[in-house]
Amino acid sequence: xxxxxxxxxxxxxxxxxxxxxxxxxxxxxxxxxxxxxxxxxxxxxxxxxxxxxxxxxxxxxxxxxxxxxxxxxxxxxxxxxxxxxxxxxxxxxxxxxxxxxxxxxxxxxxxxxxxxxxxxxxxxxxxxxxxxxxxxxxxxxxxxxxxxxxxxxxxxxxxxxxxxxxxxxxxxxxxxxxxxxxxxxxxxxxxxxxxxxxxxxxxxxxxxxxxxxxxxxxxxxxxxxxxxxxxxxxxxxxxxxxxxxxxxxxxxxxxxxxxxxxxxxxxxxxxxxxxxxxxxxxxxxxxxxxxxxxxxxxxxxxxxxxxxxxxxxxxxxxxxxxxxxxxxxxxxxxxxxxxxxxxxxxxxxxxxxxxxxxxxxxxxxxxxxxxxxxxxxxxxxxxx
Amino acid sequence: xxxxxxxxxxxxxxxxxxxxxxxxxxxxxxxxxxxxxxxxxxxxxxxxxxxxxxxxxxxxxxxxxxxxxxxxxxxxxxxxxxxxxxxxxxxxxxxxxxxxxxxxxxxxxxxxxxxxxxxxxxxxxxxxxxxxxxxxxxxxxxxxxxxxxxxxxxxxxxxxxxxxxxxxxxxxxxxxxxxxxxxxxxxxxxxxxxxxxxxxxxxxxxxxxxxxxxxxxxxxxxxxxxxxxxxxxxxxxxxxxxxxxxxxxxxxxxxxxxxxxxxxxxxxxxxxxxxxxxxxxxxxxxxxxxxxxxxxxxxxxxxxxxxxxxxxxxxxxxxxxxxxxxxxxxxxxxxxxxxxxxxxxxxxxxxxxxxxxx
Numbered sequence: 001x002x003x004x005x006x007x008x009x010x011x012x013x014x015x016x017x018x019x020x021x022x023x024x025x026x027x028x029x030x031x032x033x034x035x036x037x038x039x040x041x042x043x044x045x046x047x048x049x050x051x052x053x054x055x056x057x058x059x060x061x062x063x064x065x066x067x068x069x070x071x072x073x074x075x076x077x078x079x080x081x082x083x084x085x086x087x088x089x090x091x092x093x094x095x096x097x098x099x100x101x102x103x104x105x106x107x108x109x110x111x112x113x114x115x116x117x118x119x120x121x122x123x124x125x126x127x128x129x130x131x132x133x134x135x136x137x138x139x140x141x142x143x144x145x146x147x148x149x150x151x152x153x154x155x156x157x158x159x160x161x162x163x164x165x166x167x168x169x170x171x172x173x174x175x176x177x178x179x180x181x182x183x184x185x186x187x188x189x190x191x192x193x194x195x196x197x198x199x200x201x202x203x204x205x206x207x208x209x210x211x212x213x214x215x216x217x218x219x220x221x222x223x224x225x226x227x228x229x230x231x232x233x234x235x236x237x238x239x240x241x242x243x244x245x246x247x248x249x250x251x252x253x254x255x256x257x258x259x260x261x262x263x264x265x266x267x268x269x270x271x272x273x274x275x276x277x278x279x280x281x282x283x284x285x286x287x288x289x290x291x292x293x294x295x296x297x298x299x300x301x302x303x304x305x306x307x308x309x310x311x312x313x314x315x316x317x318x319x320x321x322x323x324x325x326x327x328x329x330x331x332x333x334x335x336x337x338x339x340x341x342x343x344x345x346x347x348x349x350x351x352x353x354x355x356x357x358x359x360x361x362x363x364x365x366x367x368x369x370x371x372x373x374x375x376x377x378x379x380x381x382x383x384x
Numbered sequence: 385x386x387x388x389x390x391x392x393x394x395x396x397x398x399x400x401x402x403x404x405x406x407x408x409x410x411x412x413x414x415x416x417x418x419x420x421x422x423x424x425x426x427x428x429x430x431x432x433x434x435x436x437x438x439x440x441x442x443x444x445x446x447x448x449x450x451x452x453x454x455x456x457x458x459x460x461x462x463x464x465x466x467x468x469x470x471x472x473x474x475x476x477x478x479x480x481x482x483x484x485x486x487x488x489x490x491x492x493x494x495x496x497x498x499x500x501x502x503x504x505x506x507x508x509x510x511x512x513x514x515x516x517x518x519x520x521x522x523x524x525x526x527x528x529x530x531x532x533x534x535x536x537x538x539x540x541x542x543x544x545x546x547x548x549x550x551x552x553x554x555x556x557x558x559x560x561x562x563x564x565x566x567x568x569x570x571x572x573x574x575x576x577x578x579x580x581x582x583x584x585x586x587x588x589x590x591x592x593x594x595x596x597x598x599x600x601x602x603x604x605x606x607x608x609x610x611x612x613x614x615x616x617x618x619x620x621x622x623x624x625x626x627x628x629x630x631x632x633x634x635x636x637x638x639x640x641x642x643x644x645x646x647x648x649x650x651x652x653x654x655x656x657x658x659x660x661x662x663x664x665x666x667x668x669x670x671x672x673x674x675x676x677x678x679x680x681x682x683x684x685x686x687x688x689x690x691x692x693x694x695x696x697x698x699x700x701x702x703x704x705x706x707x708x709x710x711x712x713x714x715x716x717x718x719x720x721x722x723x724x725x726x727x728x729x730x731x732x733x734x735x736x737x738x739x740x741x742x
Contacts, residue, residue: 306447307489307493310445310493311494313443376494377492380492380493381488
């Protein structure tokens, strides 16, 4: 039995590097090149490449080049936003939605912050923000799109509620790591104070990201040292990674739909094929709520996701249950719990995430594999 | 499917299964402790299992049974201590997790068998009946903790290291350069990590109320006191606050209802019978003459099972309620017939006696 060609449907975890990104970074990985903070001509060349990348990314995010702080990924950007703002607004609470990525949730909890509830859709409860948000909140972090289930928040409405409730004293941060590969976020985030993205989610390398910080928002650095990134993030910049991130973002922007939920035909077709072949399959995000186009989050009745993922893996299909702990074990996700998904249904939740390399042919085969695996598990466990 | 704990026995089990030509997948169970880097299912152990699987060229997966472990092993462990019983969590883990949930999953996923690194053998008798039998290495024999395995499970279980000594297991691991070759054996209770001696007390103290108790002699005289009745086991000799000098005295009974511990001299520790409950496997009831073993590495002594009572041929040291009693075949003393859990026998020795001296 020869192994079938693998089908990768875990692009929200990480997605293949784009050729333009690889090409952009290669010159910085060989031969002599300077430290961008230096003064000689090699250093100036590196600095120029860094500045070009910064200009490019600023344009794609709708901000000034000086508003960008390059980091070693989305987690660092999220931590810098939450902890960096909290440090200069000491004594005031930080708040985030209950379905944030752990990179936001953990620093908020560490600081003794407040967790805002979400609706059944996974969107933050805007009415709660209007009524219950601590009026002295320092920072409110609400993700642009959820990394597990893909639901998008209405960021202008969030900003409006936060500003009204706090009389403009709170700053809004958005983790746009999961949204940016699918949505031109510029319009959505026009009034957001801080924003995080991560390169490897859209075809750049792992270990590079950035935090956008609007002018006037003060931030205390997490890393102290040489004062790079205007004192907000010390450490020699990852020039190769940053130029590759800019190149990937540029190519992405040329193909990416603008509106949340647009461009989902491929995903919808996949979900339809799975549901045509199986009873008892539920989309976790209720219809009507806007989602990023690449995420199909499905709950399979009478199936344990660990077992389904095991069989899919054996069949060459890479998917995930979204929430993994350090050991690699699968745990019931905090996102599903916050959305009020029943533990019985959530136990059979699997996330399929499409990406820029996904083909219809792959999705045909993946749908067949899913249907076959679920049939097999339900046969083996007739009572669920 | 090989259950790989990250220890040397299951590492070699996986290697032997690969050698035997099986298509092998390694699985590590996450049972406890998300972040702790000690004790069982720590990240370090998962790393070891994964790297051994890499070395052997087999796939490795992690299955999360933390909720089931909590329900079937940890909570019953706490309940037992609350009732002053002496539980054996490894047996409950084998009963409910490894040879139940994991086994069922393996079969559902299309595997023919589950292999584990237990030091025990599976023998097939002339009549076709499979039994658990003692491992070849008497010092490492784990047949005691596998008595509950029934025919169906045994037919789809492999215990390859049961046929070799621990020394040979380590030698094979070393020869193959497995990173677990010199790894220390696992602790007694995998989910309790910490300094030996105090770890159990700390663990229980954080989870259940520990109550002080009076220590009485058989005549009902108060002769000592303990801080935590829940930590005292029948047969225990130390830590009872007894005056020195006298002949050693042993715990005969722990009565959680009255918060009383009864002690007596060695002779009084002997009992003619053990009342048993929770017989396993339920598919194979055992009656008549047996060799009965009451702890993982204790000796087996002859007795007769009549109804739910074990009658020793000669009185034996009292068995703490909650401990498993495992029956071996007198005609084939290495082979397990089944087992059960010691119950609380009749009224306590001290109960009903009039307290004196007060």
